[in-house]
Amino acid sequence: MKAVLECASVRKVYGEKTLAQTVLDNVSFSMVPGDCAALLGPSGSGKTTLLSILGCLLTPTEGTLTINGMSAFPKSVIPLTEFRRRYVGFVFQQAQLLPFLSVEENLSVVAKNSDLASHDRKGRIDILLDRLGMSEHRRKRPGELSGGQRQRVAIARSLLHRPAVLLADEPTAALDRKNGEAAVDLLLEEARAESTALLVVTHDTRLVRKFDRVFHIENGRLEE
Amino acid sequence: MNSSWRLAIKMVAFRRVRFSVACSALGFLFFLSAAQIGLLVGWIDTVTAIVVRAGGDVWVVAHKTPAFDYGTAIPEQRLDEVRSSPNSEWAEPLFMGWMFLQRTDGRRVNIELIGVGDACVGGPWRMAAGNVDCVHEPRSIIVDELYQQQLGIERIGDEIEIAGRRAVVRGISQDVRTLTAAPFCFCSLKEARQYDLRYRSDEITYVIAKAKLGVDPEDLRDSLRSELSGVEVLTATEFAQRSAAYWMLETGIGVTVIITAVLGFSVGALVTSQTLFGITNDHLPNFATLRAVGFSQAKLVGIVLTQSLILGGLGTLVGSALFFAAAHASARTPIPLETTPLIFSCLVVTNLLVCVASSLLAIRTVLRIDPVAVFGGQG
Numbered sequence: 001m002k003a004v005l006e007c008a009s010v011r012k013v014y015g016e017k018t019l020a021q022t023v024l025d026n027v028s029f030s031m032v033p034g035d036c037a038a039l040l041g042p043s044g045s046g047k048t049t050l051l052s053i054l055g056c057l058l059t060p061t062e063g064t065l066t067i068n069g070m071s072a073f074p075k076s077v078i079p080l081t082e083f084r085r086r087y088v089g090f091v092f093q094q095a096q097l098l099p100f101l102s103v104e105e106n107l108s109v110v111a112k113n114s115d116l117a118s119h120d121r122k123g124r125i126d127i128l129l130d131r132l133g134m135s136e137h138r139r140k141r142p143g144e145l146s147g148g149q150r151q152r153v154a155i156a157r158s159l160l161h162r163p164a165v166l167l168a169d170e171p172t173a174a175l176d177r178k179n180g181e182a183a184v185d186l187l188l189e190e191a192r193a194e195s196t197a198l199l200v201v202t203h204d205t206r207l208v209r210k211f212d213r214v215f216h217i218e219n220g221r222l223e224e
Numbered sequence: 225m226n227s228s229w230r231l232a233i234k235m236v237a238f239r240r241v242r243f244s245v246a247c248s249a250l251g252f253l254f255f256l257s258a259a260q261i262g263l264l265v266g267w268i269d270t271v272t273a274i275v276v277r278a279g280g281d282v283w284v285v286a287h288k289t290p291a292f293d294y295g296t297a298i299p300e301q302r303l304d305e306v307r308s309s310p311n312s313e314w315a316e317p318l319f320m321g322w323m324f325l326q327r328t329d330g331r332r333v334n335i336e337l338i339g340v341g342d343a344c345v346g347g348p349w350r351m352a353a354g355n356v357d358c359v360h361e362p363r364s365i366i367v368d369e370l371y372q373q374q375l376g377i378e379r380i381g382d383e384i385e386i387a388g389r390r391a392v393v394r395g396i397s398q399d400v401r402t403l404t405a406a407p408f409c410f411c412s413l414k415e416a417r418q419y420d421l422r423y424r425s426d427e428i429t430y431v432i433a434k435a436k437l438g439v440d441p442e443d444l445r446d447s448l449r450s451e452l453s454g455v456e457v458l459t460a461t462e463f464a465q466r467s468a469a470y471w472m473l474e475t476g477i478g479v480t481v482i483i484t485a486v487l488g489f490s491v492g493a494l495v496t497s498q499t500l501f502g503i504t505n506d507h508l509p510n511f512a513t514l515r516a517v518g519f520s521q522a523k524l525v526g527i528v529l530t531q532s533l534i535l536g537g538l539g540t541l542v543g544s545a546l547f548f549a550a551a552h553a554s555a556r557t558p559i560p561l562e563t564t565p566l567i568f569s570c571l572v573v574t575n576l577l578v579c580v581a582s583s584l585l586a587i588r589t590v591l592r593i594d595p596v597a598v599f600g601g602q603g
Contacts (some may be wrong), residue, residue, distance in 0.1 A: 048599045057516060057595045085518025092598050096513040098231075100238035105230070110517055112227040157517070169599045 003030040004012075004164040004197050005054065010063030011048050012220075016055075023049045024060070025220040031197035033164070039201045039209045041217035047201045048169065050217065054169050054199065055088050057081040068164040070083050086115060089158035089196065091187065092169035095150035095217070099140040103129070103153050104138040107160060114161035129157040132186060132194075148179035152186065159190055164190055168200040172207070184210060228523060232530035235507055246499040246535060250492055251542025254575050257488030259549040260481045261571060262561030264472065267481075270401045270482025270560055271471045272464035274338070274408070278293050278346040280316070281441035281464045282448060285456050291470040292403055292463070293336060295320045295429035297422075298455050305452055306433045311444045313437070316345035318430040319416040321423065322406065326385040327376030328359035334406040337373075337386065339416025347410050353380055354395030359412050366395035370558050371407035387419045401558055403471060489578050496582035498536055504528060504586040508593060515595040524590045530585050540572050 005210035012024040023046045029157065031037060041047045051063065056072050057080075065073040068087045072080065084090075097106050104125060111121040129135045132152040142150050151171060158166055168187060172180030184207050191198035200211070208214050216223050237243045275283065275292050286296040286304060306315040319339030324332045340347040344356045352369045365386070367375055377384065382393045391411070400408050417423050435444040441459040448457045458466065472478025488533055503513070511524055551561040563571075 048596075051599060054597045055516070070521070077519075081515075081518055081520045084516065088518075090515075090516055092513070096509065096598055098235075098513070101231070105234075109227055111233055113517075113519055113523070133334045161518075169332050 001032040003066075004033050004068050005031040005199075006064075006066040007054065008064045008066075010050075010060045010065065010127045011052060012046070012053065013061045013159050018204070023220050025223075027063070027217075027220075027222045029215065029222060029224065031165070031199065032191050033195040035213065036191055036198045037200070037213040037215055038211040039199055039215045040203070040205065040208065045217045046220045048219055050145060050222070051167050051169055051199070053200055054165065055090060060157040078133055085113065085115045086161070087164045088162035089161070089166040091151070091154050091166070092156045093170045094117070095142065095147075095154035095155060095174075097150055097153055097157075099142050102139050102141055103134060103145070106142070106153060107157055110157050111160050112210060124160060125156075128208060129191070132156050146179075147175050148182065151175060151179070151183045155186055155190060156184070159194055159196070162194060166196045166198045168198070168203050170203065172202060172204055179205065180204065229530055232527045233534060235425055235510070235527065236503055236531040236534055239503075239506075242499070242502070246495065247538040247542060248497050250347070250539025250579075251546065253488050253492035253495065254539050254543025254571075255550070257485040257492070257548040257575070258543060258551060258563070258568070258571050259561055260485035260488065261567060262551060262563050263559070264478055264481050264485075265564065265567060266560045266562040267403055268468045268472065270403050271413060271467050272505050273349075273400065274346055275460055275464045275467060277349045277380060278318075278432050278460070279434070280345065280460055282312075282433045282445050283458050283460060284431035284433070284448065284452065285463065285496065286302060286429075286456070287456050289456065289466075290474070291467040292320065293402075293467070294470075297424075297427040298431070301429065302452055303431045306431050306448060307443070308316045309433075309448060309451060311436055311439045311447050313434040314343070315431055315433040316341040316343050317413055317428040318346040318429040318432055319413050319420075319423070320429040321420040322415065323387055323409075323419055325375060325409065326388075327383070328384065329374065329376055330528060333375055335386070335409045336404065336406050337419060338408055338410045339413040339415055340410060341413050346430070348395070348397030348400050348408075350398040350400075352398040356395065356410075358394040359392060359410055359415075362409060363389070363391050363415065364394040365391040365411040365415075366397050367393055367395045368400040368407060370399070370401060370556070372396070375407060375409075380520065387421075389419055391415075391419075401560070436452040469561055489574065492575065493578045493582045494537070496532060496579045497585055498537075499535060500528065500532055500583050501584040503531065504589050508589070511590055511599070512593050512595050512597045515593055516598045521591055524593075525587050528586045528590055529580060532583035532586075533576060536576045539579070540575050543575075544559045544568075544572075 008028045010024055010027040013175050014021050039047055053060050062075055070077050072083050121183045129138055134152050282300055286298050289295050303317050305314055321337050323335050323337045325335045326332050330400055347356050358364050367377055377393050380393055384391055402408055435441050445457050446460050554560045
């Protein structure tokens, strides 16, 4: 199967000369559609930097990144914002929903910014809310939801535009164990259902058995 | 509704108390600016009213007459010379002099006495009671209803004294205002010269002339300039502009109100800027999230600009309502707030542009957002 995410010899160095600090060192890996991987590593190991580069939010010092067959680094064929808008989905530690919009509006704002056809948007939102058990909460604002419910909405938002790659940054960190596990189960289920490559950063080693692949990162070096 | 508009509205109005306070403050500041400009428009109308409403195309005035209110004597012979000009349809004399009026209770009030010719050109243009032609009756005078109380006049038939001579009020005019605190009183030219003994019987203050059909006011002015000596000849527009420039610029009152209007806009800009900056700062994590999920910088800037227009638009609505209420309330007072569709449109556009310009600080903040900030992890 053709890889949707290819990361080759990626290096990231912060600072210059004597102050230079290598955060990522020669990181290479690839993922195919439906691939579900966990990324483990201690604090300061480079997890967030790697996730930022894979999400086209940060430019690597060296190396290449290809998403869905298109080069993002070193030479991007389209603006990086477009990569994120079309091919990348994010789930953050805190759900990061817009507090002034209802659940449905949170999804619809992102759907309208995506390439989804207008007739497809409403149906897509309905399907995702239904699958994630949030249909009855669609008119509520994030402040009226529990942490687990907010994270479900965030998962729905990340999948709206059918991304090729879904990146999750410690999605269970703000949840209790039960809700955390449920959130990861949902992510895995949805990623497999949508054939999306899923990379989840987590500290929770109990969850790793649920993933197809496990990456370890330490001192900027990635191992599988 | 467009999703960016909906997003901008919901974001800016999320904290309702702050939003309401900001809109009210902007509304009040727009009102302040509009009221100052309204005063200016009202004052310009006041100081040019007689010149504009007299209906003449050309005014013959003494050399260096700074404004209508400060006319000095010219020979009445100039009236005959203008009447004999082939380009003039008609010409009428006008007297203007500063006098004092003694009320029945003995108090004296400064007035600007206007003496009109047989055709009443330069006389009051609207009457509340009586008829304009009554000025030609012996010892007759017309006063304005806005200044009745100041002049101690209750009704038609009341008697007062002007420069020691008895006069009878036979008409009450409407909306003939003065900027000088000395109300205009109208009488016949003959009577005026008898009240003001500084004028000789063959002197007047102005000649007002109408150009013949097909003759431009400028052509009539030029021909009269070549025919008349010892006087200045101006079109009505030029004389009105000169009068307005004297009062608004030379006396400084126009500059003062313009400065206050600019201050209103400036404080409005500060309020908008501070409000938008505060809102943007409050929503930095939300902007970062939008950026991370694929919103372009242009879209985020569009959201901030939309918010500035929403604040400016609502402020303008509130301020306009206050202004028109104040204009309505002041319409029958000596100091009215006035405007024109063009001037008010310019104020609205200026206010919106000021609000948009005030969003620069917020836009700068949005452009500097680092979407990586959405990752809370330390790895």
